[in-house]
Amino acid sequence: xxxxxxxxxxxxxxxxxxxxxxxxxxxxxxxxxxxxxxxxxxxxxxxxxxxxxxxxxxxxxxxxxxxxxxxxxxxxxxxxxxxxxxxxxxxxxxxxxxxxxxxxxxxxxxxxxxxxxxxxxxxxxxxxxxxxxxxxxxxxxxxxxxxxxxxxxxxxxxxxxxxxxxxxxxxxxxxxxxxxxxxxxxxxxxxxxxxxxxxxxxxxxxxxxxxxxxxxxxxxxxxxxxxxxxxxxxxxxxxxxxxxxxxxxxxxxxxxxxxxxxxxxxxxxxxxxxxxxxxxxxxxxxx
Numbered sequence: 001x002x003x004x005x006x007x008x009x010x011x012x013x014x015x016x017x018x019x020x021x022x023x024x025x026x027x028x029x030x031x032x033x034x035x036x037x038x039x040x041x042x043x044x045x046x047x048x049x050x051x052x053x054x055x056x057x058x059x060x061x062x063x064x065x066x067x068x069x070x071x072x073x074x075x076x077x078x079x080x081x082x083x084x085x086x087x088x089x090x091x092x093x094x095x096x097x098x099x100x101x102x103x104x105x106x107x108x109x110x111x112x113x114x115x116x117x118x119x120x121x122x123x124x125x126x127x128x129x130x131x132x133x134x135x136x137x138x139x140x141x142x143x144x145x146x147x148x149x150x151x152x153x154x155x156x157x158x159x160x161x162x163x164x165x166x167x168x169x170x171x172x173x174x175x176x177x178x179x180x181x182x183x184x185x186x187x188x189x190x191x192x193x194x195x196x197x198x199x200x201x202x203x204x205x206x207x208x209x210x211x212x213x214x215x216x217x218x219x220x221x222x223x224x225x226x227x228x229x230x231x232x233x234x235x236x237x238x239x240x241x242x243x244x245x246x247x248x249x250x251x252x253x254x255x256x257x258x259x260x261x262x263x264x265x266x267x268x269x270x271x272x273x274x275x276x277x278x279x280x281x282x283x284x285x286x287x
Contacts, residue, residue, distance in 0.1 A: 030167025123157030
């Protein structure tokens with residue numbers, strides 16, 4: 001399977017989070033290329049991709065292998081290595097990008113402390129250079145910085161065959177759903193005319209639904225009245241519209257939060273964060 005693509009594998013030096021951003025003129029590129037494990041490393045495998053490189057490479061890193069050690073292991077076990085391309089970043093920040101001699105041009109990569117950018121069947125080296133430059137210079141949060149770098153690669157030429165899919169995978173210890181696992185962003189645009197733009201939209205929605213707010217404030221009396229009216233209209237609340245956030249109102253409001261998949265943002269009671277409030281007010285016609 002010839003998987004022409006461009007990708008960025010990286011580590012956030014502030015949090016230790018690890019991630020992969022990838023785009024290609026290929027259906028569902030996120031199902032093949034990105035692999036990551038918190039506290040271990042991240043890998044992108046492409047160009048006649050060997051999906052075994054993901055779990056095998058992470059297992060080697062977990063055992064203490066260096067990126068160069070991972071490459072040597074692949075060299076010993078994969079006779080098709082010269083057709084492959086991969087990028088790797090360890091949890092330590094050590095990195096490596098490899099492009100086999102039989103990859104279709106233009107193919108290559110650039111790596112440095114905490115990142116590896118690579119691609120094949122590209123318009124030229126400016127694609128991976130643009131990704132690296134933007135990743136290193138942008139001040140945005142880590143997931144957004146990965147997408148900004150991917151967008152820069154696209155704007156520099158990207159996959160010379162066109163666009164079809166893109167994916168973003170980010171892991172951080174205890175940052176997944178409910179704090180129960182490490183994969184906290186796993187977004188894919190599998191078949192889309194503007195897949196990277198779609199990932200930006202999905203990331204914003206992901207932050208709304210699953211990000212845990214640092215601050216909440218009590219609802220005002222007018223806001224409680226508004227939501228009681230909304231809840232009555234939805235058949236979730238039978239009490240008075242009196243601006244008092246009592247137990248019946250709380251149970252109904254919790255049901256509304258569940259309907260909107262905002263459970264990660266709500267901690268119970270009358271205190272709500274501003275992003276949740278803005279969304280619910282817009283959704284239900286606050287004026």
